[in-house]
Amino acid sequence: MTAKPHVIVVGAGIIGASIAWHLTRKGAAVTIIGEELGGVATPCSFAWINASWGNPEFYFHFRRRAMAEWKRLARELPGLPLAWCGGLCWDMPPADLEAYADEHGRWGYGITRLNREESALLEPGLGEYPDFALHVAEEGAVEPIAAARLLLADAEAHGATFVHATVNGLLQSGGRIIGVVTSEGMLEADHVVLAAGAGAVPIAASAGITLPLSTPAGLIVHSRPVSKRLNGLVMTPRLHMRQTAEGRIIAGTDFGGGDPGEDHQASAAELFARVKATIIDNGDLTFDFFTIGYRPTPADGFPIIGNAGLPGLYAAVMHSGVTLAPLAGLLAADELLSGKSDESLMPFRLQRFADAEQSAKN
Structure with a gap:
């Protein structure tokens, strides 16, 4: 029998909670690490679910798809505080x-x-x-703290583990991320997901990776x-x-x-x-x-979702976290467990910043 892949999700806000919930539902062994149930940025959100103004068409359609995923999530998780x-x-x-x-x-x-x-x-x-x-x-709108906590509680009910701790750095071996260093000790896993908003920046930096956020x-x-x-x-x-x-x-x-x-x-x-x-x-x-x-706002305004520069490390950092949470959770979980790149995530890879910098030099 093949062992379940073990995924550490760093961050317990709406993005981390959604990723953890989707991973658990898809059969992964999940450890969520957070300082607060509900996260740090999530409780301060206006929590408007929309595909509104100011975005190019490709991002509009991605956000509209995320709105539909909120309806799917509400069907699968009764009691979700969504209007x-x-x-x-x-x-x-x-x-x-x-x-x-x-x-x-x-x-x-x-x-x-x-x-x-x-x-x-x-x-x-x-x-x-x-x-x-x-x-x-x-x-529409969702009550973000209650939604994140409901997702986390359901993930825990299906086998996920929550660790109340601070992540201080990443564990590396053979050019791969194999876990995290926390205030409660070291934890190893097959994958580490950084979904801690602005808190993901210093964690990524501990492995020499820059997340360009304001x-x-x-x-x-x-x-x-x-x-x-x-x-x-x-x-x-x-x-x-x-x-x-x-x-x-x-x-x-x-x-x-x-x-x-x-x-x-x-x-x-x-x-x-x-x-x-x-x-x-x-x-x-x-x-x-x-x-x-x-x-947590990436430099070009679009989400960062995908491999974060080293095998075993995945990032999911974005503003509009509330709107995008169910879709980001679904796509990230699928990608992490299948190993296949999802085409709809191609505009949101971290690598785009390095590509743009190289193009500007040429």
Whole structure:
């Protein structure tokens, strides 16, 4: 009988949890190593599931496919805190909104153009509305910490092991990564997956590998739970908001969160005041806390998924981790266990950065 391949997944946020869950379901022996159940960046996410603006067509279709994988994941994992609530958007000038709607509509995104009255019917709790807005009914949101923890718990129920530890470096032998050095000791495996967001950078560097990431900060404010005020996602020029399953209004100056400035408390207070000014029924809407997340953003904006420069080492690092999590988990698990390259991941290989640098020199 062939032994199950042993895979160490470093990172317990939404990406690491998805990869671990898919690997476990496909029969691997999985060890998840993390400092926190739910990760570090995941709890600070706005958690908008979308294939929205600002991306080339190939990446749009990849993100749209990821949206479909969320529906598949919800069927396979009952209780996943997922809502297809739709998104109302007027965070660009009208001409830009129209260009976006035209382009993404041609690509297959279900965009509806709304006038002021139609927007008010969709989101009656707002204080003002634009003359022109867009609505995408197929967009949604997930409660990211709860989703990551549910994936991890189910993976553990099917044999995965969680180790609460810090990874300090990688173990090498014969030019191959064979495990990790942690605060709890050394662990060996057939494969190591770096899914720790910005935390993957120093771990990769311990083996001489550069992950070209930036980590812009994003401020998100959270209200105390209140009764229903928002029906879906609302993206205005200076405020992106949604209401969580728990009833909290969470908001940033955009979906990634805004610049927290030097005085984080003052920036959070100013942002929450903007939330209250936008919602008409705000008498019981009170501030609870804010988060500052550091978004692991590859240098060209696209995910890094695949071999990370040495046999036995795999990276899965990206912004838009929430949208991409179920697809990244599925494809990474398939690739790790089959050994076959997945064509849809070709634009996202780490090697592209070295290729681009060499091309620039030539």
